[in-house]
Amino acid sequence: MSEKLNVLVLGSGGREHAIIEACSRSLRLNKLFAIPGNPGIAAKAECFRLNAEDGAAVVDFCKEHAVDLVIVGPEAPLAAGVADVIRAAGVAVFGPSKAGAMLEASKEFSKNFMARHHVPTAKFFVCRTVDEAEKALAQFEPPYIVKASGLAAGKGVFVEPTLEGARSAVQQLLVEKKLGSAGDTLVIEEALPGRELSLMVITDTKDFRLLSTSQDHKRLKDGDEGPNTGGMGAYAPAPWVSDDLMTRALREVIEPSVAALRAEGLDYRGVLYVGLMIAPDGTPKVLEYNVRLGDPETEVLLPLFEGDWVDLCWHVAHGDLASFEWKKETQCSLCVICASGGYPTGKSAPAAISGLEAANAVEGVTVYHCGTAAQNGAVMATGGRVLCVSAVAPSLEQAKARAYEAVSKISFDGMQYRRDIGHQVFDK
Numbered sequence: 001m002s003e004k005l006n007v008l009v010l011g012s013g014g015r016e017h018a019i020i021e022a023c024s025r026s027l028r029l030n031k032l033f034a035i036p037g038n039p040g041i042a043a044k045a046e047c048f049r050l051n052a053e054d055g056a057a058v059v060d061f062c063k064e065h066a067v068d069l070v071i072v073g074p075e076a077p078l079a080a081g082v083a084d085v086i087r088a089a090g091v092a093v094f095g096p097s098k099a100g101a102m103l104e105a106s107k108e109f110s111k112n113f114m115a116r117h118h119v120p121t122a123k124f125f126v127c128r129t130v131d132e133a134e135k136a137l138a139q140f141e142p143p144y145i146v147k148a149s150g151l152a153a154g155k156g157v158f159v160e161p162t163l164e165g166a167r168s169a170v171q172q173l174l175v176e177k178k179l180g181s182a183g184d185t186l187v188i189e190e191a192l193p194g195r196e197l198s199l200m201v202i203t204d205t206k207d208f209r210l211l212s213t214s215q216d217h218k219r220l221k222d223g224d225e226g227p228n229t230g231g232m233g234a235y236a237p238a239p240w241v242s243d244d245l246m247t248r249a250l251r252e253v254i255e256p257s258v259a260a261l262r263a264e265g266l267d268y269r270g271v272l273y274v275g276l277m278i279a280p281d282g283t284p285k286v287l288e289y290n291v292r293l294g295d296p297e298t299e300v301l302l303p304l305f306e307g308d309w310v311d312l313c314w315h316v317a318h319g320d321l322a323s324f325e326w327k328k329e330t331q332c333s334l335c336v337i338c339a340s341g342g343y344p345t346g347k348s349a350p351a352a353i354s355g356l357e358a359a360n361a362v363e364g365v366t367v368y369h370c371g372t373a374a375q376n377g378a379v380m381a382t383g384g385r386v387l388c389v390s391a392v393a394p395s396l397e398q399a400k401a402r403a404y405e406a407v408s409k410i411s412f413d414g415m416q417y418r419r420d421i422g423h424q425v426f427d428k
């Protein structure tokens with residue numbers, strides 16, 4: 001095996017906790033650090049309270065702690081150009097450049113990028129005034145899709161059944177500035193019917209590999225009802241993805257997308273998350289690109305990953321994905337998010353969590369921390385998505401049974417979770 005590495009992970013959510021667990025299984029790992037981390041991460045890595053979006057501070061930290069490799073979890077540091085600053089200081093980074101991160105940070109940029117490179121996506125208009133938005137809406141039929149172009153932490157997309165609703169979304173974004181400058185520019189687009197599929201593409205722009213297929217559950221309530229959230233649970237693989245569908249997605253979307261990164265000369269070494277809508281006739285179109293792993297998709301994908309995660313990130317960071325030894329996943333995984341009572345709109349008072357140990361003791365289960373804080377030896381729910389209970393098993397049915405057995409052992413004031421994760425597979 002090659003040299004051992006000191007690895008730093010940036011971020012503080014369930015996704016980063018899953019990345020830390022995957023790193024801790026690596027044969028190439030020496031020391032593991034996190035900025036800022038969380039109480040779950042602190043069991044496996046040394047956590048430091050620094051600002052992950054401050055490139056200069058991260059570079060100083062890397063020098064002080066002889067960090068060899070930085071893995072960036074969330075989009076905000078990438079959009080702030082932190083990967084560029086770290087690379088310029090001579091430290092390897094898994095995560096795209098600021099220019100590459102525009103694919104998520106600006107929907108205007110990403111839609112134009114897709115249009116330039118003939119990547120299939122919904123027809124769209126870019127609007128900066130209410131007048132332009134009104135003209136764009138007139139081109140489409142309900143439901144109307146109105147999106148803030150900038151980063152909005154999952155709150156920037158409106159799917160409106162009526163014209164009044166769509167106008168109100170435009171008003172909130174362009175006039176009331178509900179999302180600040182993120183809503184200065186809008187993308188108004190055609191509604192695509194079908195089924196959603198997320199593909200996580202690992203790429204150094206020369207080559208790419210796919211993590212397992214997975215499916216997120218965006219709505220808060222059972223039966224896909226209620227408001228949109230960051231994601232309430234996921235499973236992997238998605239057994240309904242046929243070989244034909246995968247072949248089409250690769251040929252029509254993924255290959256042209258990676259070729260486009262290359263053609264535009266973007267320094268892109270990390271993950272391209274491709275959110276797809278699969279039409280009833282099997283045609284895949286891109287809903288969105290993200291420039292990092294999905295959350296909670298990561299909490300099912302990384303437990304299934306059978307290669308060496310640190311070694312993979314090291315290869316990608318050096319533009320050498322081609323020589324990484326990829327192993328096919330053989331297991332299944334399903335995760336359930338336990339969120340606080342106010343999620344996704346309101347705040348919740350901190351609440352003590354019980355049952356964590358018992359949940360972690362269920363076979364195949366790992367409880368990832370998303371929104372927790374340590375207080376006098378207790379673990380507190382601090383709001384938003386609090387925990388992600390993830391189970392690995394030989395079948396999705398078993399993974400679901402294990403995950404819900406573990407969830408039944410956890411409680412905190414106001415806890416809400418979906419009871420139907422995986423319904424697309426189980427309720428046929």
Ligand code: AMP
Pocket residue numbers: 122145154157159189190191192193196218275287288
């Ligand atoms: P996005 O953040 O762009 O993925 O959008 C959030 C969610 O809104 C998606 O996961 C879809 O459920 C829905 N959505 C976004 N764009 C469209 C579209 N063009 N047609 C139908 N649904 C959409």
Ligand code: GLY
Pocket residue numbers: 216230231290293294295296297
């Ligand atoms: N789970 C959706 C996302 O990470 O964007």
